[in-house]
Amino acid sequence: EEDTLICAGCGADIQTADPAKTGYVPSSALKRNTIICQRCFRLKHYNEVQDIPLESKDFTNKLHELGKRDALIVKIVDVFDFEGSWIPGFQRYIGKNDVLLLVNKTDLLPKSVNKNKLKDWIKRTAKEHGLRAKEVLFISAEKNSGIKEAASLMDDLREGKDVYITGCTNVGKSTFINSLIQEFGGDDEQLITTSYFPGTTLDMIDLPLDDGSRLYDTPGIINNKQMAHYVTNKELKQLMPAKEIKPRIYQLNEKQTLLIAGLARIDFSQGSPNSFVAYFANDLLIHRTKQEKAGQIYREHAGEFLNPPGKESLKDMPAFVKHSFTVKKGKTDIVISGLGWITVIEPKAEIEVYAPKGVGVSLREAVI
Ligand code: GDP
Known part of the structure; x- marks a missing residue:
């Protein structure tokens, strides 16, 4: 009998067995006149992002x-x-x-x-x-x-x-x-x-x-290129800007690194002193350190003070991939998809960005 029910919101077959799959409702909700699945219910009432494991x-x-x-x-x-x-x-x-x-x-x-x-x-x-x-x-x-x-x-x-x-x-x-x-x-x-x-x-x-x-x-x-797929809903809320982004400015010398919580790493490996303007969610941690120490700090503290991702999500997050850029012109944005961007103010900088495999990293002319 259950398999004849479909969600009034999305049309998925209603099921009560697996909350992680489409069409899930708690069995108590089956008594309602109009049945909508938990995902649609949450979307409607709380506007929550739900993970849906689909190909x-x-x-x-x-x-x-x-x-x-x-x-x-x-x-x-x-x-x-x-x-x-x-x-x-x-x-x-x-x-x-x-x-x-x-x-x-x-x-x-x-x-x-x-x-x-x-x-x-x-x-x-x-x-x-x-x-x-x-x-x-x-x-x-x-x-x-x-x-x-x-x-x-x-x-x-x-x-x-x-x-x-x-x-x-x-x-x-x-x-x-x-x-x-x-x-x-x-x-x-x-x-x-x-x-x-x-x-x-x-x-x-x-x-x-x-x-x-x-x-x-x-x-x-x-x-699957979305950063959103690598973290929990709660962590997603931390990394997605909730309101208008306020720029954070860093004066960096070469061989310095910015760790964007545990989600990305930006190495300023070569160039004259430069200004990096970071546009990420206002509450997202940005940790500045020396390039030579960055790898060790990341290994020891990702999932700890460098979060999101939390300890659990970190296990599932794809490994970092290195993207190398020669920034020739001043005022160039390095865009990390789903996370934000960094404006490099001065020209001539060698920069390496590490981001989870699949996440897009690209350059564009600064938009500010
Ligand atoms: P769908 O999966 O494409 O249908 O996306 P949703 O409509 O469920 O939205 C996904 C997330 O983005 C939710 O957390 C929304 O609250 C948020 N969102 C949608 N539109 C906007 C917008 O214009 N501004 C902001 N800041 N967030 C939005």
Whole structure:
């Protein structure tokens, strides 16, 4: 009997056996009229990030459907985790359809960020990933900024066609859809339009648009490049900025190192004295030390005072990989996807960044 129940939020088969798997509800919750799984419940009531152990292949198969339809594709990315927001082969999946790129979580950026420079970087990076966006718009789904603009852009670009909202998990797709629904009315009980799970059809929420076209949510793709996958939910809250980032400035000499809690290591190995401006969650520990001591300090204290990650998460975190950079121009950002960035102020610096394997580390012209 149990296997006939599906979650009203995400469509997953309801089960009471394994809290770590999709569709879990405590058996006491089975008595309710409308059953939603624990993940959707938490997302709805607490906006919590839940780990879902799924292979992205299940999702990407469904994404193939998109290319067969004539539609506007809305792709949401996290401005803080740009690398982690990409769906490999996305352009292939969606075929000839137009893309509107919504860059979310911009409330976390310092006010002084140059939005034009940031937009250029986003367009350039999108192109490198093989994605040609028709338009790029900055939004904050959580702070409800840019939602009206997004809606009106969607309406212009869709030319009477259906709209599909796509994105990796954690980029804020559910939050966006919810603010969209709130902005344009809709039954409050319908607000649980969260990420999507395998075993269900592609089309999930049916938000009718005025002309009879529809707005669809699509699978939330789990992207293993996200820092989010290597830490617990609690630790994720520590490393994700909760509010606007305040820069922290370090005057460094060569052979000095910054340890970003236990999550990354930045060695200034060669160059004249330089200023490093760190943009990470305000409460995230940054420990400054000598380069020659950094390895030992990390080995002895990662998971201890250098946390997140905590002791347990550290065991599962992929080993550090070294990324070497020659920073030629002054005012260059070193971006560690999902974590933040460091602006190197003076030109000519040799820098090595260590980050968990899979996490994107890249250079860009400073955006501040
Ligand atoms: P989904 O997996 O793509 O559906 O992402 P969610 O909507 O569940 O959001 C993931 C996390 O990002 C949650 O903790 C949200 O509170 C947070 N989030 C979503 N949108 C924003 C935003 O505009 N700004 C900030 N600061 N956080 C956001």
